[in-house]
Amino acid sequence: ETGVTQSPTHLIKTRGQQVTLRCSSQSGHNTVSWYQQALGQGPQFIFQYYREEENGRGNFPPRFSGLQFPNYSSELNVNALELDDSALYLCASSVQGRTEAFFGQGTRLTVV
Amino acid sequence: QQQVKQSPQSLIVQKGGISIINCAYENTAFDYFPWYQQFPGKGPALLIAIRPDVSEKKEGRFTISFNKSAKQFSLHIMDSQPGDSATYFCAASIASGTYKYIFGTGTRLKVLA
Numbered sequence: 195e196t197g198v199t200q201s202p203t204h205l206i207k208t209r210g211q212q213v214t215l216r217c218s219s220q221s222g223h224n225t226v227s228w229y230q231q232a233l234g235q236g237p238q239f240i241f242q243y244y245r246e247e248e249n250g251r252g253n254f255p256p257r258f259s260g261l262q263f264p265n266y267s268s269e270l271n272v273n274a275l276e277l278d279d280s281a282l283y284l285c286a287s288s289v290q291g292r293t294e295a296f297f298g299q300g301t302r303l304t305v306v
Numbered sequence: 307q308q309q310v311k312q313s314p315q316s317l318i319v320q321k322g323g324i325s326i327i328n329c330a331y332e333n334t335a336f337d338y339f340p341w342y343q344q345f346p347g348k349g350p351a352l353l354i355a356i357r358p359d360v361s362e363k364k365e366g367r368f369t370i371s372f373n374k375s376a377k378q379f380s381l382h383i384m385d386s387q388p389g390d391s392a393t394y395f396c397a398a399s400i401a402s403g404t405y406k407y408i409f410g411t412g413t414r415l416k417v418l419a
Contacts, residue, residue, distance in 0.1 A: 227406065236395050236409030237350065250404030284349050293338040293401050297349035
């Protein structure tokens with residue numbers, strides 16, 4: 195176990211709705227990254243948060259947004275859900291300045 | 307240039323055999339190359355990682371071979387076991403800035419008992 199916990203584990207939403215996913219980082223880790231993993235694909239980098247600010251973003255539209263809290267936990271928010279947003283969303287925690295990242299078990303989001 | 311190409315897509319190995327998964331990259335700025343193991347319904351777990359200043363790294367039954375000039379690296383699983391059956395992802399990152407990972411497309415390994 196990595197000590198990175200995500201909630202909920204599964205979620206079903208309707209197209210057009212909004213969703214919030216949560217992540218608690220491993221103790222001592224100050225950086226959280228979010229990835230989207232479509233079925234049968236490798237994870238794709240969404241964005242990273244450090245010191246409560248976005249610290250890099252992948253090729254995802256602005257309807258994907260996030261927050262990091264003073265305790266280093268994080269949220270991923272997705273607005274106006276589309277069917278293609280159905281995926282496993284992974285949170286990875288790390289220490290800024292170090293390359294090792296540890297993933298949570300993910301949240302499986304299904305958009306119908 | 308940001309892609310990491312992984313092969314094969316799937317692999318079947320007999321118990322006790324050697325599993326070999328290959329990855330290639332283009333961006334010479336990449337300087338950290340981890341391998342992750344993922345079981346169904348779970349998040350990826352860090353298996354082993356290498357930096358380009360060494361050509362090989364071994365941890366137990368898992369070995370990474372790195373060829374900087376060819377821009378290729380591979381994972382070797384010695385004495386493969388049925389419990390190794392999982393999907394393996396290679397990744398690459400640049401050890402500065404966001405440290406974001408670029409993942410390969412994954413290799414589904416099945417080890418037959």
